[in-house]
Amino acid sequence: MNLEADFSLARGSLQLDVELQALAGRTLALVGPNGAGKSTCLHVLAGLLRIARGRVALGETVLDGGPGGPFVEPEHRGAGVVFQEHLLFPHLRVVDNVAFGLGARGVERSTAQAAAREWLERVGLLAHAESLPRELSGGQAQRVALARALASARHLLLLDEPLSAVDASARLELRAELRRQLDAFAGVRLVVVHDAIDAFALADRIAVLERGRIVQQGTTAEICSRPRSRYVADLVGLNLFFGAVRAGVLTLAGGGSLVVPPGPDGDVIATVHPRAVALYRVRPDGTPRNVWAAPIMSIEGAADRMRVQIGGRVPLVAEVTPIAVAELGLGKGGEVWVALKATEIVVYPA
Amino acid sequence: MSTRQRWSGLWAVPAAIAVALFLLPLAAIVLRAPWGRLFEQLADADVHDAMRLSLVSSVGATVLATVLGLPLAVWLAGGRSALRTAARIVVMLPVVLPPVVGGVALLLAFGRNGIVGAVLDRWFGLSLPFTTAGAVAAATYMGMPFFVLSAEAGLRSFDRRFLEAAATLGAGRWRRFRLVVLPMVRPSLRTGMLLCWARALGEFCATQTFAGNLAGTTRTMPLACALAMETEPDLAIVLSLLLATASVVVLFLLRRTWFPSR
Numbered sequence: 001m002n003l004e005a006d007f008s009l010a011r012g013s014l015q016l017d018v019e020l021q022a023l024a025g026r027t028l029a030l031v032g033p034n035g036a037g038k039s040t041c042l043h044v045l046a047g048l049l050r051i052a053r054g055r056v057a058l059g060e061t062v063l064d065g066g067p068g069g070p071f072v073e074p075e076h077r078g079a080g081v082v083f084q085e086h087l088l089f090p091h092l093r094v095v096d097n098v099a100f101g102l103g104a105r106g107v108e109r110s111t112a113q114a115a116a117r118e119w120l121e122r123v124g125l126l127a128h129a130e131s132l133p134r135e136l137s138g139g140q141a142q143r144v145a146l147a148r149a150l151a152s153a154r155h156l157l158l159l160d161e162p163l164s165a166v167d168a169s170a171r172l173e174l175r176a177e178l179r180r181q182l183d184a185f186a187g188v189r190l191v192v193v194h195d196a197i198d199a200f201a202l203a204d205r206i207a208v209l210e211r212g213r214i215v216q217q218g219t220t221a222e223i224c225s226r227p228r229s230r231y232v233a234d235l236v237g238l239n240l241f242f243g244a245v246r247a248g249v250l251t252l253a254g255g256g257s258l259v260v261p262p263g264p265d266g267d268v269i270a271t272v273h274p275r276a277v278a279l280y281r282v283r284p285d286g287t288p289r290n291v292w293a294a295p296i297m298s299i300e301g302a303a304d305r306m307r308v309q310i311g312g313r314v315p316l317v318a319e320v321t322p323i324a325v326a327e328l329g330l331g332k333g334g335e336v337w338v339a340l341k342a343t344e345i346v347v348y349p350a
Numbered sequence: 351m352s353t354r355q356r357w358s359g360l361w362a363v364p365a366a367i368a369v370a371l372f373l374l375p376l377a378a379i380v381l382r383a384p385w386g387r388l389f390e391q392l393a394d395a396d397v398h399d400a401m402r403l404s405l406v407s408s409v410g411a412t413v414l415a416t417v418l419g420l421p422l423a424v425w426l427a428g429g430r431s432a433l434r435t436a437a438r439i440v441v442m443l444p445v446v447l448p449p450v451v452g453g454v455a456l457l458l459a460f461g462r463n464g465i466v467g468a469v470l471d472r473w474f475g476l477s478l479p480f481t482t483a484g485a486v487a488a489a490t491y492m493g494m495p496f497f498v499l500s501a502e503a504g505l506r507s508f509d510r511r512f513l514e515a516a517a518t519l520g521a522g523r524w525r526r527f528r529l530v531v532l533p534m535v536r537p538s539l540r541t542g543m544l545l546c547w548a549r550a551l552g553e554f555c556a557t558q559t560f561a562g563n564l565a566g567t568t569r570t571m572p573l574a575c576a577l578a579m580e581t582e583p584d585l586a587i588v589l590s591l592l593l594a595t596a597s598v599v600v601l602f603l604l605r606r607t608w609f610p611s612r
Binding site for chain 2: 043046047048073074075076077078079080081083085087089090091092100101104105148149152158
């Protein structure tokens with residue numbers, strides 16, 4: 001049963017107008033900056049918030065038909081939710097937390113306990129079955145929360161930043177495990193994340209939510225190769241330009257221009273990989289069609305790759321090696337020659 | 351800082367006097383108690399009656415306050431409105447009301463000729479004054495506010511997101527309340543019950559005014575104690591000692607709430 005949602009809702013200063021589809025047996029990642037409405041969206045799907053307009057349906061069942069329409073209470077949605085702060089019941093042992101949903105659905109106590117232990121074993125925490133939640137680490141608590149959601153979920157699995165409360169060292173391991181658990185669940189899986197790596201690691205499809213609207217929705221490959229907003233471009237680490245093409249010249253919204261590969265005229269989005277941007281101390285000779293001098297705004301980066309933020313009329317980021325930074329004598333406030341091959345610019349309709 | 355230390359030295363004198371003011375009367379009871387004849391005094395049948403009545407009225411009041419006060423606290427904690435504020439003022443009144451006024455008011459309402467009491471008497475033959483039920487009613491009236499106050503505070507500080515989590519796990523309204531809310535606010539409820547019980551145990555004036563001072567029916571330990579003060583001071587001291595012990599036990603049970611170690 002697929003999930004179809006098309007709804008509006010105001011929450012404080014945020015106006016949410018969301019249209020999204022999530023397929024059974026697939027994981028959809030909802031990504032977006034803080035305050036974009038991701039958690040609100042998840043609360044709507046879980047039935048914890050009512051919509052002001054539209055429709056949320058799971059297969060043939062209308063979960064929320066808007067004001068005056070049908071509404072399925074959260075306890076009847078067959079959803080499993082992992083909340084950001086895990087929200088394990090502090091007074092219940094770990095095993096009772098996991099068994100809670102089964103008990104609520106009328107499963108006999110001994111059966112529920114046995115099933116809960118099975119789920120705990122699956123997330124590797126059977127040894128902590130008798131512990132209280134406060135005795136667990138952040139990563140363990142998150143695993144228990146996942147087991148609790150999985151134990152009670154039937155059609156819908158909703159995870160709100162499941163890795164946010166986990167420290168970096170546990171993250172890698174938990175991410176891989178989360179992927180396994182998600183893939184094993186047959187229903188609709190929706191996971192809210194704000195980290196691009198999490199989104200690509202966990203999901204088959206990505207929906208990008210910005211300021212209450214879905215600005216892009218597609219497979220991870222589509223999102224990666226053709227970002228349609230600054231946020232997504234930053235997320236996948238590409239330079240993004242908006243502008244109009246006329247006779248092979250892209251005029252940017254900011255005023256600069258670039259020579260681009262041949263293609264139809266019109267409003268376009270263009271991306272450039274930071275590694276395709278070449279930097280020189282003096283004006284380079286040869287083939288590149290796009291060559292200009294520009295100020296260096298900042299240089300930052302780790303051991304093997306440095307990101308050089310370049311200002312001017314075509315602001316972009318170049319990725320170079322630390323050796324190159326040293327050889328070119330690059331420094332903040334200095335000037336540098338930028339060269340960009342037309343063939344390295346990917347152009348697609350806006 | 352030296353200024354600060356000198357100041358705290360100056361403060362220490364009145365502070366010590368204040369502590370002594372509380373400690374000395376308690377010490378006096380302990381020092382003057384007829385320890386040798388303690389059990390002899392306690393063997394008296396009238397004392398047994400008073401102890402039984404105190405137990406019945408204080409426990410009865412705590413049970414009634416919990417049964418009636420919990421739904422009230424749930425409603426009060428459910429939001430903010432003029433009606434809730436008005437209800438809260440009415441419920442909190444006995445905390446500050448002189449107990450004798452409480453007794454008079456109860457009598458005017460539930461006495462044989464009271465506005466409700468007359469109806470109860472005529473239709474059901476029920477009469478509260480001069481009955482043990484009346485003593486329970488007076489103790490409930492004076493003790494329940496403490497339970498409601500504490501329970502409401504606990505319910506208000508309850509993190510509602512746990513309710514959302516329980517809802518997504520398939521728990522209906524009642525199950526959420528029973529398995530999530532109640533256990534999580536249990537410390538506040540326990541505090542409220544203890545405070546209510548302590549207040550009900552010490553209840554004197556409202557009970558005497560409303561329920562009377564009948565041996566074996568409404569004469570609880572405080573009433574027996576006040577009476578003994580005039581005829582049999584040693585018995586009064588023994589009863590005081592028992593009541594004071596109960597209070598100390600209550601404080602001990604409340605230590606986590608009221609006296610956190612840090």
